[in-house]
Amino acid sequence: MARLKLAVLISGTGTNLQALIDACREPDFPAEIALVISSRPGVPGLERAGGAGLATAVIDHKAFKDRAAFDAALDRRLRDSGAGLVCLAGFMRLLTEGFAQSWRDRLVNIHPSLLPAFQGRHAHERALSAGVRFTGCTVHFVRPEMDQGPIIVQAAVPVHVDDTVETLRERVLSAEHRCYPLAVKLIAEGRVRVVNEIALIAGADTPRAAILNPRDSRGR
Numbered sequence: 661m662a663r664l665k666l667a668v669l670i671s672g673t674g675t676n677l678q679a680l681i682d683a684c685r686e687p688d689f690p691a692e693i694a695l696v697i698s699s700r701p702g703v704p705g706l707e708r709a710g711g712a713g714l715a716t717a718v719i720d721h722k723a724f725k726d727r728a729a730f731d732a733a734l735d736r737r738l739r740d741s742g743a744g745l746v747c748l749a750g751f752m753r754l755l756t757e758g759f760a761q762s763w764r765d766r767l768v769n770i771h772p773s774l775l776p777a778f779q780g781r782h783a784h785e786r787a788l789s790a791g792v793r794f795t796g797c798t799v800h801f802v803r804p805e806m807d808q809g810p811i812i813v814q815a816a817v818p819v820h821v822d823d824t825v826e827t828l829r830e831r832v833l834s835a836e837h838r839c840y841p842l843a844v845k846l847i848a849e850g851r852v853r854v855v856n857e858i859a860l861i862a863g864a865d866t867p868r869a870a871i872l873n874p875r876d877s878r879g880r
């Protein structure tokens with residue numbers, strides 16, 4: 661079966677890109693990366709892509725007069741690449757409504773919280789201030805409104821009483837690195853369909869047991 665062609669959009673470190681690169685190296689993984697696009701030049705994610713022998717492009721948002729012009733350039737490059745699925749992986753630009761509509765259900769994002777909680781920036785800071793016992797990450801189809809859209813995969817991550825933003829970010833990132841390849845695999849295998857704005861997954865395994873985290877105060 662032909663592998664689904666991915667375009668991965670980054671703006672920075674690219675650890676999620678790396679997780680997708682690693683997954684695509686597996687011979688039976690049903691997707692391959694056709695192109696990596698960065699909205700910023702010189703970011704570590706571009707080095708990862710180059711090191712893996714992938715085609716890369718920089719579409720520097722600063723070179724465009726507005727968002728629509730940037731999105732038009734992005735759209736052209738994506739269409740040329742033959743990508744069937746676009747994966748936002750730490751891509752720091754808000755996309756226009758027209759772009760989100762024209763890639764509807766072929767455009768996915770990863771967000772470092774259990775959406776719809778903690779949408780937007782500083783998700784970990786806000787999870788810590790709220791005292792939640794779990795946070796996590798979400799892979800979802802993109803809609804024009806930020807951090808909205810049908811949820812494909814989530815992972816729950818416990819919050820520890822002595823967590824800092826950094827320790828929590830690391831724990832969530834390692835969950836992200838499992839969730840993104842899984843979501844891409846499910847889509848590439850044709851097991852995901854969106855009905856009434858809910859993503860339905862054919863043949864997914866779900867643990868039945870609840871995980872409890874009262875969170876010990878450790879002498880506080």
Ligand code: GRF
Nearest residue numbers: 673674675676750770771772
């Ligand atoms: C991740 O936490 C992702 O959820 C968010 O941006 C971060 C990107 O990290 N959208 P990386 O560049 O993949 O390491």
